[in-house]
Amino acid sequence: MPNAISNELKQQILGRVSEGKTTVVEIAKQHGVNVNTIYNWISKTVHGSGTLLSVSKLKRENTYLKQLLGQLMLDVERGKKNRHD
Numbered sequence: 001m002p003n004a005i006s007n008e009l010k011q012q013i014l015g016r017v018s019e020g021k022t023t024v025v026e027i028a029k030q031h032g033v034n035v036n037t038i039y040n041w042i043s044k045t046v047h048g049s050g051t052l053l054s055v056s057k058l059k060r061e062n063t064y065l066k067q068l069l070g071q072l073m074l075d076v077e078r079g080k081k082n083r084h085d
Contacts, residue, residue, distance in 0.1 A: 005033060014041055018052050020059030 009031065016027050017038065024042070028035040045052045 005037070009033075010041060013038060014045060014052060017042060017056050018059075020056040020063070024053070 013027055013031055013033065016022065017024055024038050025035055027033075028038050039053075042051060042053045
């Protein structure tokens with residue numbers, strides 16, 4: 001019989017998934033848990049109107065877009081400074 005995963009570890013893993021900072025595959029490897037097990041937990045967990053996985057994906061996308069926007073703003077500012085020189 002496989003080792004039971006404590007509820008505490010399950011909640012910790014789902015918390016990391018919801019942060020959206022790393023992929024489910026990476027989290028599974030780090031905790032020695034089967035990826036399908038985590039996806040099964042996610043499918044049973046609903047956060048607001050979307051699943052935990054969709055919220056995680058949106059958070060990662062949001063972070064990426066903020067970084068992209070920041071870079072674009074820096075590029076625009078550099079362009080303005082170069083025109084004034």
